[in-house]
Amino acid sequence: MLDYTKKEAYERSALRVNPAKTCQPVGAMYAALGVHECMPHSHGSQGCCAFHRMYLTRHFKDPAMASSSSFTEGASVFGGGTNLKTAAKNIFDIYNPKIIAVHTTCLSETIGDDLNALIQGIDIPEGKYMVHTNTPSYKGSHITGFSNMVASFISYLSVSTGKRNGKAALLPGFVNPGDMRELKRIAGIMGINHTMLPDTSGVMDSPMTGTFEMYPKGGTTVEEIIHLGDSSYAFGFGKMASEAPLETLLKKCQVPYKLLGLPIGIGRTDEYIMSLQDYTGNAVPYSLEEERGQLVDILIDIHTYTYNKKVAIFGDPDTVLSLAEFVLEMGMIPKYLVTGTPGEAFEKEAKALFAKFGVKDCRAKASGDLYELHQWIKEEGVDLLIGGTHGKYIARAEDIPFVRAGFPIIDRYIHSYMPLVGYKGGMRLAELISNALMDRQDRDAAEEDFEMVM
Numbered sequence: 001m002l003d004y005t006k007k008e009a010y011e012r013s014a015l016r017v018n019p020a021k022t023c024q025p026v027g028a029m030y031a032a033l034g035v036h037e038c039m040p041h042s043h044g045s046q047g048c049c050a051f052h053r054m055y056l057t058r059h060f061k062d063p064a065m066a067s068s069s070s071f072t073e074g075a076s077v078f079g080g081g082t083n084l085k086t087a088a089k090n091i092f093d094i095y096n097p098k099i100i101a102v103h104t105t106c107l108s109e110t111i112g113d114d115l116n117a118l119i120q121g122i123d124i125p126e127g128k129y130m131v132h133t134n135t136p137s138y139k140g141s142h143i144t145g146f147s148n149m150v151a152s153f154i155s156y157l158s159v160s161t162g163k164r165n166g167k168a169a170l171l172p173g174f175v176n177p178g179d180m181r182e183l184k185r186i187a188g189i190m191g192i193n194h195t196m197l198p199d200t201s202g203v204m205d206s207p208m209t210g211t212f213e214m215y216p217k218g219g220t221t222v223e224e225i226i227h228l229g230d231s232s233y234a235f236g237f238g239k240m241a242s243e244a245p246l247e248t249l250l251k252k253c254q255v256p257y258k259l260l261g262l263p264i265g266i267g268r269t270d271e272y273i274m275s276l277q278d279y280t281g282n283a284v285p286y287s288l289e290e291e292r293g294q295l296v297d298i299l300i301d302i303h304t305y306t307y308n309k310k311v312a313i314f315g316d317p318d319t320v321l322s323l324a325e326f327v328l329e330m331g332m333i334p335k336y337l338v339t340g341t342p343g344e345a346f347e348k349e350a351k352a353l354f355a356k357f358g359v360k361d362c363r364a365k366a367s368g369d370l371y372e373l374h375q376w377i378k379e380e381g382v383d384l385l386i387g388g389t390h391g392k393y394i395a396r397a398e399d400i401p402f403v404r405a406g407f408p409i410i411d412r413y414i415h416s417y418m419p420l421v422g423y424k425g426g427m428r429l430a431e432l433i434s435n436a437l438m439d440r441q442d443r444d445a446a447e448e449d450f451e452m453v454m
Contacts (some may be wrong), residue, residue, distance in 0.1 A: 007033050011132040018373035018390060020314045021340025022408075023137035024145030026052045027174060028103035029066055031149035033130035034198020036219030037098035039091055040066040042085060043115065043132075044105025058410040060177075060204040065214060067091050067100075071107055080108055081118050095214060098222050102132040103149060106361065109136040129222060131156040141341040142407075143240050143316055145307050146174045150198060150245040155227050160229035160253035168279065169231040169255065170196040170205065171366035172408065173238035173262060175198055177205040177218075183237070183263070183272075190276040195224045195231070197245075197262055205417050229253035233279055236274075237421075238262050238318030239345055261317050263421045264429070265326030266295060272422075291423035298427055299330055302434040309437065312336040314373055317346045317366065319420075321353065323386060323405060326429065328357040332384075335361075336376050338368035370394060384436060401436040405429065 025042060025309040029052050032040035042049035049068035054063035064227070084102070091100055102115060115132040124130050133152035135145040150171065170187060172180050180201045187194050202218020228234075234249055234257035236242030246257040261274040269292070277284055299306075309332045313320050318338040324334040337350050343366050350364030363376060374394045377385075385395050386403045389410045395402035409415050419425040 012372075013416065016340070016367075016369045017298055019340040020128075020338055020373075020387070020390075021141035021143070021316075022055060023106075024050075024135035024140055024142060024148070025103050025105055025137060026055050027144065027146030028133055028135045028149040029053070029064065029145075030056055030142075030174070030200065030204075031146045031198045032066075032101035032103070032202055033064060034200040034219055035036065035099060035101065035153065035225070036217075036221045039095055039097040039100050041068070041087065041091065041100050041102045042066055042105060043069045043080060043102050043108045043113065045071045045107060048105045048107070055408060056204075059408040060416050061413060062204045062206060064204070067095070069108070076107060076111065079111055079235055081121075082112050084113075084115075084118050085122055086106060088124070092125050092128060093120075097128075099129040099131065099214065101146065101149065101153070102130065103135045104133075105135070106137045107366075109134065110178050129157065141316075143318070145175055146339045147241050147244045150242075151195065151248040153156065154228060154248045155156070155252065157222065157225045158229035158249060158253055160255075161227055163230060164232045165227060165230040165367035167227075168192050168194045168195060169228050169233050169234035169249065169257075170194050171234065171236040171242040172196060172199075173236070173241035174316055175237075175319075176407075176416040176419070177201040177203070177263065178419040179421045179425065182422045182424060185438040186263075186269075186273065186288070186403075186422055187276060189288060191274065191280055191282045192276055196220060197225060197228060229255070232256045233257065235260060235275065235279075237272075238322075239451070240317045240341060240343065240347075262322040264319075264322035265329050266292065266299075266327060266423075267329060269321055269422050288423070291427075293429070295423045295426045298430050302430060303331055305434050305437045305441070307331040308333065309383040310335040310379060310381075311384045311386060312338075312373060312382045312400075313385075313418045314338040314368075314370065316390060317341045317343065319406045321346070322352055323420075323429075326426065327433070328353070328359065330430070330433070333362065335363070335380070335382050336373060337362070337364040338370075338373045339366050340368060342367040360435050366452045374398075383440075384433065386433075401440045403429075403432045403436050 029040040046068045053064045069087050075083050078111035133148040147228050169229050177200045197220045199220045203216045236246040249255045261268045265267040282296040311327050347364050354362050385400045386410050
């Protein structure tokens, strides 16, 4: 029998237990929801579409609208072309979107539906659009699906007229609406005229108006996506989520770009703002300098509680790496970094981060899972856990303070409205982290006092 306390008992090459990811179509659906008057369409069974909608709805607490090709046994054997043609007609007739964004599922990928050929054979109404991307769930993760969908919007729609429009394209990566608002706010303060793709602000954080709106007021318009081809420059955030769309925009429309890490914390937010300054030549306004100074002051104030504390972080690769750099800025040690998204770049960048800050004996793993992370923590404990909702089981079992950050967070509210990026986001994270550590310290002190009394 295996001894489950030993390392070789839980290291696996094929099996994943509680992977720190979900499937590609979730990311593709989220990206499509960030386009105004867009209907995300799942080319597969109703069950797949229902799961992906549920996953997003539980995280954002706003309805994720999407349609399905509704595969049955016949479509599974003979292909879903007829289903897609019927679905497109019904969607345009009944729901009247400006654009339908089709993504595939395991089933349609396995049977080999050629969506490019199928879409060309569909009678699309004048002034309407239909795009697609391939998102097999057995490859990559929701981050891969998000990246593929954004790249497809650009590939299908963006056009260069040869005349630059003076605007910057912002590709935010897989982040919450609150983060997108903050990225736009900073760009606005720096005097940048910009278009963000996708933009789920005003869609997945839309206000209560008393009337149901199939297509809320937010989102990037089709016209804005078309004009992205004339952008003067592009900024993308997060290598895993944004590099492929940036490359597509460069190759198709010759728009130069800069790829940045998610601007979480001081260093990465500095890099974002200085990149904007290099692009415009504008001076950094005092309001941003003030926010930075406030964050530095906060980190000094809480240093007693954060210094040398060990942290385990899991979730999406771009988010995990930026969170790791921020906790290093706080004087903490990112002992374990885990993402379910495959790719050598994650581990390579994590090791570079460890070397930059001179921390040793830290681990990073792509294509990882929460079971293995739990075993690492059993081997050598940490003082804090940061990640999505599913980490709560590790936190309970090992009695570790837990800060929810990233995706998905399904057992808390309001989080998607609050940014993690920028100096403002750093302040919020500092509050969450310091309060979690201080609550633990207060509890330990109370237990000691009780034992002394007894």
